[in-house]
Amino acid sequence: MILLIDFGSQTTHLIARRIRELGVDCKIVAPSDVLDIIGMDSRLRGNDKGIDGIILSGGPAAVFEKQSPTIDSEIFKLGIPVLGICYGQQLMCHLLGGEVVAGHKREYGPAVVRSKIKDQRSKLLEGIPEEFTAWMSHGDQVIKTPEGFSTYGTTKTIPHAIIADEKRKFYGIQFHPEVVHTEFGEQLLKNFLEICGIEIAKQEINEEFVENLIKDIKDSVGEEKAVCALSGGVDSSVAALLVHKAIGKNLTSVYVDSGLMREGETETLREVFRNKYKMSVDITDAKQEFLKALENVVDPEQKRKAIGKTFIEAFDGVAKKINAKFLIQGTIYPDVIESAGSKHSQKIKSHHNVGGLPEDMNLALVEPLRNFYKDEVRKIGKILGLPDEIIERQPFPGPALAVRIIGEVTEEKLRILRGADKIVLEEIEKADLGKKLWQFFAVFTGIKTTGVRGDQRFYGETIAIRAIEATDAMSASFARLPYELLDKISTRIVNEVPEVNRVVYDITNKPPATMEWE
Numbered sequence: 001m002i003l004l005i006d007f008g009s010q011t012t013h014l015i016a017r018r019i020r021e022l023g024v025d026c027k028i029v030a031p032s033d034v035l036d037i038i039g040m041d042s043r044l045r046g047n048d049k050g051i052d053g054i055i056l057s058g059g060p061a062a063v064f065e066k067q068s069p070t071i072d073s074e075i076f077k078l079g080i081p082v083l084g085i086c087y088g089q090q091l092m093c094h095l096l097g098g099e100v101v102a103g104h105k106r107e108y109g110p111a112v113v114r115s116k117i118k119d120q121r122s123k124l125l126e127g128i129p130e131e132f133t134a135w136m137s138h139g140d141q142v143i144k145t146p147e148g149f150s151t152y153g154t155t156k157t158i159p160h161a162i163i164a165d166e167k168r169k170f171y172g173i174q175f176h177p178e179v180v181h182t183e184f185g186e187q188l189l190k191n192f193l194e195i196c197g198i199e200i201a202k203q204e205i206n207e208e209f210v211e212n213l214i215k216d217i218k219d220s221v222g223e224e225k226a227v228c229a230l231s232g233g234v235d236s237s238v239a240a241l242l243v244h245k246a247i248g249k250n251l252t253s254v255y256v257d258s259g260l261m262r263e264g265e266t267e268t269l270r271e272v273f274r275n276k277y278k279m280s281v282d283i284t285d286a287k288q289e290f291l292k293a294l295e296n297v298v299d300p301e302q303k304r305k306a307i308g309k310t311f312i313e314a315f316d317g318v319a320k321k322i323n324a325k326f327l328i329q330g331t332i333y334p335d336v337i338e339s340a341g342s343k344h345s346q347k348i349k350s351h352h353n354v355g356g357l358p359e360d361m362n363l364a365l366v367e368p369l370r371n372f373y374k375d376e377v378r379k380i381g382k383i384l385g386l387p388d389e390i391i392e393r394q395p396f397p398g399p400a401l402a403v404r405i406i407g408e409v410t411e412e413k414l415r416i417l418r419g420a421d422k423i424v425l426e427e428i429e430k431a432d433l434g435k436k437l438w439q440f441f442a443v444f445t446g447i448k449t450t451g452v453r454g455d456q457r458f459y460g461e462t463i464a465i466r467a468i469e470a471t472d473a474m475s476a477s478f479a480r481l482p483y484e485l486l487d488k489i490s491t492r493i494v495n496e497v498p499e500v501n502r503v504v505y506d507i508t509n510k511p512p513a514t515m516e517w518e
């Protein structure tokens, strides 16, 4: 088993996931709980507690600041291999006598790592080329390694991107191997597991796994009635079908028509779930309630809270009618972590599934997908037999178009955005690029600019296009869409949506930008 100490990185759970994907158990613990788990006595080897290796995660703090999370340096006396990632590397250096300083610049995104120094290679780099691209997300950096350590990798800006004390089996890396954009990241983690003496056997999400999930839901809901929030997106659709398989007609799926959805969404949903799966779907029209709740709301977090509240109220109504005890939601793992689900992580956005729930909600929450990432949810959906038109659908945020309209949400802005968004979707699908992208959509920026139409000055709206590539929600790069396609989209939008006179393309990666604009 690997003990993963969580210093609050947004990607801590991604590290755990990668380790588990390699068939190895991984336990995430808060820094303050480590010694309780391992035992205070350094003569007691960690292996006696079944711990083969320790990973120190990244985190948003700076090691040289007083309040920063830390660990007892006893853990370095246990004879257990340690891998420090980003903040974890810096903390290891700090505690073992090295030096960490604040970098001149924060660095986010790709960097080339050169990993052959004076012909030396670390065991951590077995099977990895001498040069590879790694994903960075940091401000501080190590400038002096502790005694016993050598440097095995550098980048243009970081002198100690990979360090190791091979004798004590301590390793530190400044980049994030858990993020898919880091080349050979899985190989690096595999090498660390081998250094820990662990044999690797991959575990799969298969039919048996899904049967067990269904059984768990059956056990927790029993003979009670449940309502499920169905939005038509991948997550809630998979959650609804899982629960439908578990409890059959005791589940009522409620689709709250918030009026914030994309073109044609409600109709597709009705067709698939009612007609194909014969599920009972209650379509509740709450368009006016949502618009009212969003009146004069500009702040993105306030929007999410207002939407969460209106949504639950609409829900509670239906739940009361059918006397439901449970509320099923399609919350997935990134929603949890980005709503600051772990002790030292920072709040990025309150995803309405998590952060916006009113405390006096009268329903017990069941979230069968809470521990999964999007691609895993898709795998589960495929096993359940959901059609591709739902499984391959791009992710769509719970607060829907409200977080793609900067400023107050109004009916008119929604109409303009829907018109532009439809064109983005159509053209990207026509170019056969849909499957390659994580998400592609239009954003109502709220910026008015000057244009010219038929010799007349025209002051109109600006629409931004966002198209991104990713395999999970934690990191992404903007898609290099062909100029011809961008040209076609832009021309169509300004011609077909008369209020718009300017279209811009968002060329920012995540991090530092998030995928959605709000």
Ligand code: XMP
Pocket (backbone or CB within 6 Å): 304, 335, 338, 349, 350, 351, 352, 353, 395, 396, 397, 398, 399, 403, 439, 473, 510, 513, 514, 515, 516, 517, 518
């Ligand atoms: P961000 O914008 O945080 O998005 O990089 C990551 C993924 O999550 C989706 N997203 C949300 N999903 N409620 C949701 O259910 C939300 O409030 C929310 N905000 C973002 C987003 O579409 C992307 O796929």
